[in-house]
Amino acid sequence: MKLGQKRKKLKKIYLEITNNCNLACAFCAPTSRKKKYMSSEDFAHILEKIEGRAEILYLHVMGEPLLHPQIDACINESVKKGFKVHITSNGSLLSQVRDTLVDTGLKRLNLSLQSLEQFPEKRRAEKTIEILEAVDFLLEKNKNLFVSLRLWTQDKKAFTQEITSYLETYFSLPHLEIEKRLLEKNSFLIHPRLAIHAADSFDWPDTSQPFVGERGFCMGLRDQAAILCDGSLVPCCLDRNGTIKLGNLLEEDWDEIMQSKRASTFYEAFSERRVVETICKHCSYRLRFDKEIGKNI
Numbered sequence: 545m546k547l548g549q550k551r552k553k554l555k556k557i558y559l560e561i562t563n564n565c566n567l568a569c570a571f572c573a574p575t576s577r578k579k580k581y582m583s584s585e586d587f588a589h590i591l592e593k594i595e596g597r598a599e600i601l602y603l604h605v606m607g608e609p610l611l612h613p614q615i616d617a618c619i620n621e622s623v624k625k626g627f628k629v630h631i632t633s634n635g636s637l638l639s640q641v642r643d644t645l646v647d648t649g650l651k652r653l654n655l656s657l658q659s660l661e662q663f664p665e666k667r668r669a670e671k672t673i674e675i676l677e678a679v680d681f682l683l684e685k686n687k688n689l690f691v692s693l694r695l696w697t698q699d700k701k702a703f704t705q706e707i708t709s710y711l712e713t714y715f716s717l718p719h720l721e722i723e724k725r726l727l728e729k730n731s732f733l734i735h736p737r738l739a740i741h742a743a744d745s746f747d748w749p750d751t752s753q754p755f756v757g758e759r760g761f762c763m764g765l766r767d768q769a770a771i772l773c774d775g776s777l778v779p780c781c782l783d784r785n786g787t788i789k790l791g792n793l794l795e796e797d798w799d800e801i802m803q804s805k806r807a808s809t810f811y812e813a814f815s816e817r818r819v820v821e822t823i824c825k826h827c828s829y830r831l832r833f834d835k836e837i838g839k840n841i
Contacts (some may be wrong), residue, residue: 556630557598558770558781559622560605561587561612567634569659571696573748575606575784582773584614589770590793591625597798598769599629600651605770606784610637616644623649632694634659636671640679653682654692657707658745661697665706668775672710686743690737698726699744711740749782749827753818758819762830765802765811777801779810 564579565572582590594601601622603609609631612618622629632654634647655675660668667687679691697704715734715795722740725732729792731741747753762778771777775794788810791801801807813820824830 551809553596554598554769555767556600556602557594558602558768559587559590559594559713560607560771560773561603561609561618563605563607563614564611565606565608565634566611566661567608567636567662569634569656569662571656571658571661571745572606573780573784574748577606577772577774577785580773581612584617586775586794587614588621590775591621592796593793594771595625600630601623602630602632602781604632605772605781607773608634608637610641615641616648619648628652632652632656635675635678638682640675642678642681642740645682648686650686650689652690652692653679654694654741655679656694656696657701658695658697660707661700661703668706672707673714676711676714679738684707691792692731693738693740694743695740696745697744698730698742704742708740746829748784749823749829751823751826753828754824754829756826757833758825759817760814760819760824760830761817761833762814762819762824762827763833764814765807766814779807782827782829783823788802788821825831 560582562581563575563577564581603618603622609615610633628647628651630652633656635655635657636659638655643706657672660671663671682689683691695704695707705723711717712719712722726740726742730743731739733739753834762780768781769777770781770783771793772786775792776789777791777793777832778786778788779790780788790804790807793801809820819825
């Protein structure tokens with residue numbers, strides 16, 4: 545049976561509207577691709593092809609999506625196609641574009657607070673407050689928006705404690721309350737539409753990374769797929785250089801790509817817990833799926 549017949553709708557598709565970024569965060573591995581902004585014509589073309597293919601559309605893979613000059617149009621056109629639109633941002637531009645985001649159908653905004661690590665320590669508190677004030681503004685204006693403050697630095701205790709102390713001060717929480725809560729569970733709600741989510745940092749898959757193994761599981765093409773800003777379709781949002789290019793949606797149709805030999809082999813192999821793509825054999829992130837097979841972590 546072909547892949548397209550097995551899974552007609554994914555949970556999420558990542559659509560990279562730009563791979564350009566205004567920061568150089570340590571947790572983001574560099575990409576070898578040329579910097580590019582997806583044109584409104586290419587965006588509309590791809591949107592037509594992926595309509596109905598997933599529930600959630602993330603407007604990023606690499607890069608900072610808030611840099612895109614048509615970010616509001618990208619969100620609203622996606623909503624018109626029936627997608628719940630999510631964005632992951634480093635947060636540094638949020639105070640500048642907050643008014644642009646107000647009248648959009650943005651459903652969820654993930655803010656990677658680990659981006660604060662690159663700023664001098666004396667600037668981090670100021671930058672944190674700047675981001676949180678913009679978050680408050682957006683939550684007040686958009687009653688359908690959910691915001692997740694991400695701290696994927698649990699393995700960096702000193703930095704994590706520093707940032708959580710700023711959050712505790714801003715939200716009038718007791719000292720070390722966030723650390724205590726995150727020991728119990730990796731996320732908790734500050735209020736119904738604002739959460740803190742914690743995780744360890746991770747290594748981006750790359751053949752320069754240690755060999756992980758030829759057995760295992762991954763949610764690529766089951767739970768997700770990703771489209772790079774040149775139209776390339778890859779199975780995973782961690783394939784930052786398009787190493788597993790299955791096709792190009794600017795030139796081919798969704799079903800044509802999903803039913804291709806490479807896509808089918810990728811899917812069937814992971815069904816049998818076999819790893820066939822070289823870069824996947826060097827991906828430690830997929831080990832998270834082995835702990836609870838079939839559950840997206």
